[in-house]
């Protein structure tokens with residue numbers, strides 16, 4: 091029953107449903123709280139299933155909902171095959187999958203294979219069993235340096251700041267690429283490999299349609315002694331043999347996973363979160379023998395700028411054509427400043443270094459230079475452009491309400507380890523995009539739950555509450571609903587043709603079925619001539635294409 095409905099509402103080729111899907115990311119602890127404990131939960135998602143259907147998305151991706159001490163927002167997983175009791179039960183999970191499938195929505199879950207939580211039973215066993223034990227082999231334990239081993243084995247720093255090594259009571263050190271509560275697993279260990287196959291089957295058997303793979307480029311490592319210093323690592327090329335990142339041998343892991351995905355009908359899908367140095371390196375993760383798709387984060391770190399957008403779009407479409415995969419478009423997720431705020435900040439000046447850009451946007455930028463209105467206008471324009479592109483688009487919960495990044499969170503209320511430890515995501519950290527959603531303009535926690543939300547919601551959330559926006563045809567929510575509805579007609583062949591506009595700040599392209607998209611990145615309106623009559627959707631109303639806006643032109647009407 092479920093599959094029939096899914097096929098009907100989506101792609102005729104069920105196995106390829108993901109190629110041009112609009113995927114909505116749910117950060118479960120901040121989506122909807124059914125039991126009033128302040129944390130969003132699985133029954134909360136079930137209670138909003140109709141909202142998701144009405145939004146018109148094809149799939150949801152759930153950030154981790156597994157048992158976790160929340161040292162890193164759930165990316166510290168204590169048990170990969172269970173639901174955090176504060177978020178529900180496995181039965182609740184099954185109910186959620188059924189509720190979403192019944193509404194034609196696929197389910198993608200997050201797999202976090204680089205590290206577990208320090209509360210995972212394997213790590214607890216490793217601590218208890220002591221140095222030299224088999225249990226420690228599943229992680230990366232080493233003796234310290236210095237005469238008495240009291241210095242970390244190397245000078246490596248963790249992504250959230252501080253040393254990448256933590257010392258345990260008996261004096262050994264373990265590697266953690268992220269927070270100390272996230273010990274890295276040893277992917278040379280057959281039990282680690284086996285266990286993840288079990289996890290993939292566990293969720294696939296429960297009806298999960300696909301997986302998002304956390305830091306997919308970091309699993310395998312060459313830790314042959316002597317271990318290199320940071321300075322030595324920096325001199326090494328990222329050519330597949332780097333000791334820590336994007337090693338060629340990680341693809342052996344994914345080839346094995348692909349065999350598991352293909353045991354299912356339709357095959358389970360996967361998308362890699364892989365921060366790698368070149369498009370060619372990214373293509374390996376997106377190969378049909380591997381995970382099948384890899385996130386393209388290029389727009390996350392680009393300015394609202396026609397030249398940058400055009401280059402990124404052209405490059406990524408060419409790349410996905412070459413690999414047979416389809417590209418992904420992303421403007422916001424749970425790790426970066428919401429794009430409605432980002433676009434209201436001064437331009438980054440075309441910085442292309444992904445990490446550099448993420449650092450900057452995560453920092454929130456200076457509030458006194460922020461123009462939120464312009465940010466939202468540009469966010470609408472960019473989103474409409476994205477939804478018109480070939481490939482899949484990932485939307486992050488709350489962007490359909492036009493939510494801005496929340497800056498008003500005191501240091502005591504913050505949760506992100508990146509905030510406390512500094513480094514890559516420096517400045518304010520990532521809590522500002524993880525604040526629980528406003529469902530109603532009034533009432534406790536704006537309808538998120540009956541109690542106080544786990545992160546403070548600002549008063550201005552009332553204006554963006556779902557009930558307010560649902561009743562307003564000119565709201566961001568209404569724009570997203572209309573765009574996602576029309577997108578089903580627009581998304582056929584995975585190609586586009588650029589149409590020259592005579593303006594460097596205006597992009598225009600046509601899809602093979604005749605739909606056209608025009609985005610004005612400039613300050614002067616762009617005149618559509620007689621085509622203005624054929625505009626079916628616009629991010630700003632008005633005859634021409636005003637500054638910072640996008641329009642969709644439907645075929646059939648043109649000419």
Ligand code: NOJ
Nearest residue numbers: 162165202268304305425
């Ligand atoms: C990437 C995730 O998106 C981020 O939220 C998390 O902190 C790190 N991986 C570590 O798991």
